[in-house]
């Protein structure tokens with residue numbers, strides 16, 4: 001096993017808020033990221049994902065625990081760590097008054113790269129981000145997806161071994177998300193280590209080799225997307241709807257139909273190895289759902305199982 005590029009042990013962060021008890025954003029978490037791995041933090045709003053990313057990025061100090069990035073302690077080697085990472089923060093902080101190429105150029109200069117190198121890199125990265133025809137457009141005029149791609153391009157200017165992406169596709173429409181995913185796949189193929197946070201289970205399933213499920217500053221589970229689903233859910237899920245007032249009542253009579261039943265406000269989920277067979281048992285029990293759907297289990301089901309809540313509230 002090659003040495004991990006990130007190692008966190010008992011990592012914790014509390015925020016001081018005047019006149020109030022401390023906010024425990026990250027409550028002591030352990031994880032390691034291997035070189036070339038695509039590692040995810042999946043969890044709802046407020047889980048502590050951004051706080052963890054800021055500690056990894058050496059822009060926010062930890063309250064307790066050990067943290068090593070590329071073998072270095074961010075408390076002592078912040079500048080060196082920052083120079084070797086690429087960062088895509090949750091909030092884009094591009095310069096809206098400058099054009100796309102200028103944003104890349106200036107960021108490269110900030111890293112101390114010679115002007116000539118910055119020009120070459122800016123062109124390469126504009127091509128990578130599929131923004132060549134937007135090179136001279138002001139950033140304020142770009143779409144959300146384009147800004148996100150430009151931020152990723154900017155994060156790559158120093159050839160980082162690790163790229164940190166905090167909610168890379170939040171707020172983007174489905175097509176823009178897919179374009180972005182494709183770019184991230186390419187980075188992964190080139191061997192860049194990706195660490196990303198998301199509250200989209202499909203994004204985690206698509207992009208992550210391995211992930212931690214986080215909630216309220218704690219790790220609820222860890223594994224590959226498929227191992228998490230195998231461990232914490234059934235193979236299939238039967239979703240049935242009986243109409244808004246009748247779901248809970250119908251669910252009472254469905255416990256024998258599957259391994260486990262979850263009642264959501266708009267539907268009942270029945271966890272089972274064979275959804276079609278479960279649907280037959282629903283009918284045999286004399287229940288007639290308005291709609292029914294059989295699907296494979298997802299990370300959303302894992303999260304629901306572990307926390308009793310949905311990822312997106």
Ligand SMILES: Nc1ncnc2c1ncn2[C@@H]1O[C@H](COP(=O)(O)OP(=O)(O)O)[C@@H](O)[C@H]1O
Pocket residue numbers: 015016017023024025043044045046047048049050051052
């Ligand atoms: N600067 C801050 N001061 C006080 N509380 C904060 C600060 N930043 C985040 N928090 C709190 O810490 C918790 C975790 O936040 P965050 O790391 O942003 O979660 P996530 O990125 O998973 O949504 C939340 O309860 C949030 O309100």
Ligand SMILES: [Mg+2]
Pocket residue numbers: 049050051090166167
């Ligand atoms: Mg966040």
